[in-house]
Amino acid sequence: MTPLLEIEGLEAGYGDTAVLFAVGFTVGQGEVATLLGRNGMGKTTTVRALMGLIPLRSGSVRFDGRPLAGAPAHRIARAGLGLAPEGRQIFPNLTVRENLVATAGNRTGRDDPWTLDRVMALFPSLSARAGHYGNQLSGGEQQMLAIGRALMTNPRLLILDEATEGLAPLVRQEIWSCIARLREDGQSILLIDKNLDALLDLADRHTILEKGRVVWSGPTEAFRAEPDLHHRYLGV
Template identity: 65%
Template sequence: MLAIRKLQAAYGASRVLFDVGLDIAEGEVVTLIGRNGMGKTTTVRAIMGLIAPQGGEISFEGRDIRSLAPERIARCGIGLVPEGRQVFPTLSVRENLVATAANRLKRAGPWTLERVYGLFPRLGERAGQSARTLSGGEQQMLAIGRALMTNPRLLILDEATEGLAPVIRAEIWSCIAALKAQGHAILLIDKNIAVLGRIADRHYVIEKGRTVWSGSSADLCADAALVHRHIGV
């Protein structure tokens, strides 16, 4: 579904990505993990067209998307839950969800308000509230719901549970597991290796703008030295 080869990217004269590669197949949950500042979010921004790649390949369902504008990439079927959530603060929960809702790919059983409220009952209870009045965890639920309302074929979650209370993190992980069970392809960025090892199918480790390791959850969980070397503090 998504294939990245030798991806390079920079902010002005500062090169951030040197050689990033990863693959995601339909229905897979894949992670991109590593310490802060290694290039994870930059990789996501390059996928979404928010920065222009300086080299390498990005294809989605066999189509080269490197030169497409962000809105066209989204219309191809990629939904992003950005780092920091970035909900529309002055709009209500319901308005946030319907603002970008679409089913351009004519998917069967599309995401609707009712389905999102079923996944996140708190959002249904707060449908008329301004998004700025929600807790951080509720805003993350809203950001996920908003992305799902675009009915993407691939969902990207950047720092899925960063800064959230443990009980809210558990709720988010439970919902991600439910999405996986429904066959959603997901790219996850997070630091909770124990949970990622249970939920994800495969993992990619990035260090200083390069993919330095890839493997299954069993491989990752069996290699404590790898986790400490590339991910631990």
């Protein structure tokens, strides 16, 4: 599969504290890939470094063959990376509709771009709440809004950090169903979540982080063939 995202030797941290050590993985065109690991192992830091939200200390990031390491966050977003961040971070004082259109744009020239109507069709709950403010939504609705807002940028790579964290089971299932539809449409996705069963059903490839280092990487079939991986690196 042709790599869309290629990360090699990524090192980053906060202040004098190093968090990532030579992290490397790829996401192929049309592939769903995951970042796995216990809390505090560097998954969100990897996303922040990739998106230009924290500075890199070393390493390379290539997207569709173009170098992005060290680029400002706005340039990385315009290159075609869309993020639904951990904690959702929607605009609480904007309506659902305003949240969705605030950063909308077909910057990569898609023939079938995401529009307001298309996002509302993907998440009917948002359509019913279109005029409500972000802080009036439930946690599940806020997560749908965060994903929809990222889709409205028409990303070539959609990054979902803690896609279903803290959500009720029925809401989680709705979001997993939507992610499955995105996969069927050929959307490339980098996914972080703790629901391993759902991830193994959806994703093509997995990378496990332990204390900021890649300790295992491979396809779903190989992951299933090593059942001890869950207890060694993911269990509480």
